Amino acid sequence: MLKAALVALGRLDQEHAMVYFQVIWKGLREPMRRALEALVMERQIEGEERFPFVRELMDRSELKGLREGKLEGLREGELKGKRDTLLRLLARAGIALNANESARIHACTDLATLDRWIDNVLGAKTATDVLS
Incomplete structure (x- = not known):
């Protein structure tokens, strides 16, 4: 399903792809986020840098999770x-x-x-x- 979503997003312009990717990303639970991240990273390694905004979104999400975890720990x-x-x-x-x-x-x-x-x-x- 995630592969199909990436293919569909690849047919859109960058602006729309970013919006739809964010909707998908925010709707996923952690295991599926990791799977999507792996798919995106796999495509980037293969030289298919179609979604440059994805790395930033994943980094922000990861930082937010770390920040929330740190606050909870404190x-x-x-x-x-x-x-x-x-x-x-x-x-x-x-x-x-x-x-x-x-x-x-x-x-x-x-x-x-x-x-x-x-x-x-x-x-x-x-x-x-x-x-x-």
């Missing part, structure tokens, strides 16, 4: 750091956690909630005081 790191801080503070305060309370802390993905719980450790006597 967020996960921040969440882990706050969870670890909370657990250390609870341990130092001598506040024991049951399995449900521990699972609740590990499942929390809201930075503001974790910050509030960290603040609640001061003066708390029980895990319920902290996680309220």
Whole structure:
């Protein structure tokens, strides 16, 4: 199907081919994008540089994915750091956690909630005081 799409795009002028290629590219999931990229690269190696805009589009898409992945990684790191801080503070305060309370802390993905719980450790006597 991708080969047929490339053949059809090859019959269009550059401007229209670029628009339709972008529509196709944005509609594909990652495995099919890689397949399309491989087809385009294969044609470029064979000297058929019909779609010069394709490389730029694929590069932008790849950079966007890397950027989103990096941001997600930073967020996960921040969440882990706050969870670890909370657990250390609870341990130092001598506040024991049951399995449900521990699972609740590990499942929390809201930075503001974790910050509030960290603040609640001061003066708390029980895990319920902290996680309220």
